[in-house]
Amino acid sequence: MGKSDNTELTKKARELLRKQVDRKLAAALETCVRCGICAESCHYYVADPRPEHVPAYRAEKLRQIYRGLFDPIGRIAPGWVGAVPVSDQMLDSLVETSFASCTMCRRCTVNCPMGVDNALVVRAIRSLLTATGRAPEMLEQLAEAAIMREEGLEYIKDLFLEQIAELENELREKVGDLKARIPVEEQGAEILYVALSGAHTILPASVLFYATGTSWSLSLFEAANYGVFLGDTPRAKRITQRIVDEATRLGVKEVVVSECGHAYTTLRWEAPNWFGKPFPFRVRSLVEVMAEWIEKGKLKLDPTRNRLAVTYHDSCNLARNSGLIEEPRTILNACVTDFREMTPNKQHNYCCGGGAGLVALPEFSEQRLNAGKPKVKQIKATGASIVAASCDNCRHQLGELNEHYEMGVEVIGLAELVVNALVLDKGRVPGKEPVVAATV
Amino acid sequence: MSTVETSAAIAAIVGAVVAVVGCAWHVRWMFSLPFKGDVATAKGSASKGVMYAYTLGMAPWEKESTRRHMVGYLRGVLFHVGIFAALVVFVASPWATVIWPSVRLLLAAVACLGGIAGLLGLAARFGEHNLRAISTKDDYFAVALVSLFVLTSALAVLSPSAVPVFYVVSAVTLVYLPFGKVRHCVYFFFSRFAFGVFFGHRGVIEGARSQ
Ligand code: SF4
Ligand code: SF4
Numbered sequence: 001m002g003k004s005d006n007t008e009l010t011k012k013a014r015e016l017l018r019k020q021v022d023r024k025l026a027a028a029l030e031t032c033v034r035c036g037i038c039a040e041s042c043h044y045y046v047a048d049p050r051p052e053h054v055p056a057y058r059a060e061k062l063r064q065i066y067r068g069l070f071d072p073i074g075r076i077a078p079g080w081v082g083a084v085p086v087s088d089q090m091l092d093s094l095v096e097t098s099f100a101s102c103t104m105c106r107r108c109t110v111n112c113p114m115g116v117d118n119a120l121v122v123r124a125i126r127s128l129l130t131a132t133g134r135a136p137e138m139l140e141q142l143a144e145a146a147i148m149r150e151e152g153l154e155y156i157k158d159l160f161l162e163q164i165a166e167l168e169n170e171l172r173e174k175v176g177d178l179k180a181r182i183p184v185e186e187q188g189a190e191i192l193y194v195a196l197s198g199a200h201t202i203l204p205a206s207v208l209f210y211a212t213g214t215s216w217s218l219s220l221f222e223a224a225n226y227g228v229f230l231g232d233t234p235r236a237k238r239i240t241q242r243i244v245d246e247a248t249r250l251g252v253k254e255v256v257v258s259e260c261g262h263a264y265t266t267l268r269w270e271a272p273n274w275f276g277k278p279f280p281f282r283v284r285s286l287v288e289v290m291a292e293w294i295e296k297g298k299l300k301l302d303p304t305r306n307r308l309a310v311t312y313h314d315s316c317n318l319a320r321n322s323g324l325i326e327e328p329r330t331i332l333n334a335c336v337t338d339f340r341e342m343t344p345n346k347q348h349n350y351c352c353g354g355g356a357g358l359v360a361l362p363e364f365s366e367q368r369l370n371a372g373k374p375k376v377k378q379i380k381a382t383g384a385s386i387v388a389a390s391c392d393n394c395r396h397q398l399g400e401l402n403e404h405y406e407m408g409v410e411v412i413g414l415a416e417l418v419v420n421a422l423v424l425d426k427g428r429v430p431g432k433e434p435v436v437a438a439t440v
Numbered sequence: 441m442s443t444v445e446t447s448a449a450i451a452a453i454v455g456a457v458v459a460v461v462g463c464a465w466h467v468r469w470m471f472s473l474p475f476k477g478d479v480a481t482a483k484g485s486a487s488k489g490v491m492y493a494y495t496l497g498m499a500p501w502e503k504e505s506t507r508r509h510m511v512g513y514l515r516g517v518l519f520h521v522g523i524f525a526a527l528v529v530f531v532a533s534p535w536a537t538v539i540w541p542s543v544r545l546l547l548a549a550v551a552c553l554g555g556i557a558g559l560l561g562l563a564a565r566f567g568e569h570n571l572r573a574i575s576t577k578d579d580y581f582a583v584a585l586v587s588l589f590v591l592t593s594a595l596a597v598l599s600p601s602a603v604p605v606f607y608v609v610s611a612v613t614l615v616y617l618p619f620g621k622v623r624h625c626v627y628f629f630f631s632r633f634a635f636g637v638f639f640g641h642r643g644v645i646e647g648a649r650s651q
Contacts, residue, residue, distance in 0.1 A: 021473065022473050022475065023474065023476075024634045026627075027470070027633075028631065030623070030631075033579075034575050034576075035512070037505045037506065037512060038505055040505065051572075073578075073620065081620075109635070111504055111506075113506060113516075115493060115631045117638075268480060269478050272479045272480040273478060273480075279480075321644070322644075323483045323643030323644045325649075347644050348504060
């Protein structure tokens with residue numbers, strides 16, 4: 001972490017902030033009236049009700065800098081409006097505020113009478129910290145690794161294809177068809193499916209693509225975008241560019257993103273803004289595609305194969321930030337016999353505490369597990385044995401909450417539940433074993 | 441008109457000019473900044489989202505937070521209704537004597553309740569530890585000043601002798617408006633607009649969702 005003198009740091013902070021302040025951020029910085037009624041909308045505050053966990057408190061940290069740099073009163077009488085000069089110490093203190101104490105879930109935004117977008121403010125803080133060399137090392141490394149994967153693709157491609165060939169064997173066994181494939185670099189495929197690292201995001205989707213006879217190709221890249229968590233738009237754009245190039249090269253009509261909250265929000269909503277235009281292909285989540293298959297009768301499902309009580313955790317990115325609200329319910333109502341809603345749910349759901357890169361940061365695991373308390377309470381209240389979640393970060397966090405708070409539930413993705421309920425042609429069900437042990 | 445009355449009236453006019461020019465500056469500044477709405481194909485309607493943001497979205501029952509803090513929220517609403525009444529009194533004050541007594545009484549009652557709501561809000565800001573932690577000196581001063589503005593408007597509409605005092609308080613309030621927290625009255629519209637566009641376009645707001 002480089003130390004610089006305050007004059008230089010102030011100049012840099014001013015430049016960085018000036019670059020970031022658009023009409024939305026200016027509105028978020030100027031509109032808050034410090035009424036405090038957003039407090040209980042934040043899972044951090046619900047878990048541990050102290051002033052530092054009030055959403056407006058976090059946003060005030062950037063406002064203190066902003067007022068000192070841009071507000072005339074802040075410059076003349078800083079104490080009057082709470083302006084604070086930029087210093088190394090003050091920026092260092094923002095690392096925990098922005099990377100460990102806010103998942104940018106926007107629950108406070110939908111609960112703010114003024115509509116203040118505190119998540120946008122926290123993103124601006126992250127951006128400032130990343131640009132001044134203060135971002136958590138792990139996020140930096142993961143973002144770099146994604147970029148290096150493209151640069152070194154020729155060296156890792158063979159290994160990747162070998163791994164996929166192994167998965168393909170599993171798929172064949174599961175569907176009982178030696179011709180079943182996991183296509184990679186399939187020119188002219190209709191769909192480019194972008195998974196995450198780990199077979200659990202590839203295999204269930206492959207079964208479903210097989211069952212529906214979909215023309216698809218598995219992406220060489222992962223959907224995760226750690227540049228977004230860093231608030232580093234150029235790097236986030238670079239990471240996205242790999243997928244855009246691949247989709248364009250293959251000429252696909254659609255890019256389907258695995259069950260992942262931030263990856264979907266990034267590719268569906270944020271990335272087109274960075275490129276300044278909509279993509280020449282459609283972007284959907286696997287959740288939307290599965291819901292459409294079910295609505296169109298393309299999947300034959302036997303919900304009695306998922307008899308245990310299931311509840312659904314709405315990922316903040318998918319529900320509150322992307323409007324994927326009814327699709328998961330269409331899926332669950334078709335593939336399980338006992339679906340129980342959490343309260344609150346849909347766009348009002350509590351964040352699980354694992355978003356915005358938190359699950360990748362072991363140094364903040366204590367804060368993360370603590371912030372998950374409201375989610376634990378919600379899950380327990382449903383009495384469900386299975387928690388379905390359409391986001392890998394959420395699943396990771398829910399899994400840890402499950403262990404830490406001894407909830408005794410099983411955490412799985414929607415695609416896995418659908419595959420469990422799937423009946424292939426002539427009444428066959430995929431594989432001898434279900435994808436996960438979710439049936440009784 | 442006495443010298444005091446004339447000076448107070450001039451001060452009030454100067455205050456009004458500063459407030460209008462100041463607010464216009466803030467509006468102009470906001471429009472000079474880029475507004476980046478989502479360019480991706482919509483899942484809902486941004487315009488319906490904006491409509492919601494300015495109307496139903498402000499209803500006290502619409503949000504968990506306002507349901508939970510119903511008393512505080514309604515206190516704030518009452519305070520703002522009082523501010524509107526005070527502004528009406530300010531604009532209509534030269535013709536105060538020809539306004540129907542019943543209308544004057546109504547304005548005074550609304551302003552009085554609004555002013556009291558403002559003072560109660562101020563007390564809450566002093567008393568509640570969360571609010572204390574997020575408040576600046578400007579927050580206390582602004583609420584106190586505007587409450588005074590609202591309360592003196594109630595006096596002015598009932599008794600012409602209180603008009604000069606109301607004008608002086610108005611002058612201070614209006615001059616301060618573009619510089620302190622009160623300027624959120626301008627930014628509020630931008631913030632709710634951005635809220636409506638964001639959640640409407642993405643189909644998060646129920647009434648704005650595509651079928
Ligand atoms: S963010 Fe909204 S709800 Fe929270 S203190 Fe600010 S204005 Fe009030
Ligand atoms: S965005 Fe979410 S985590 Fe961040 S302050 Fe708001 S409610 Fe809390």
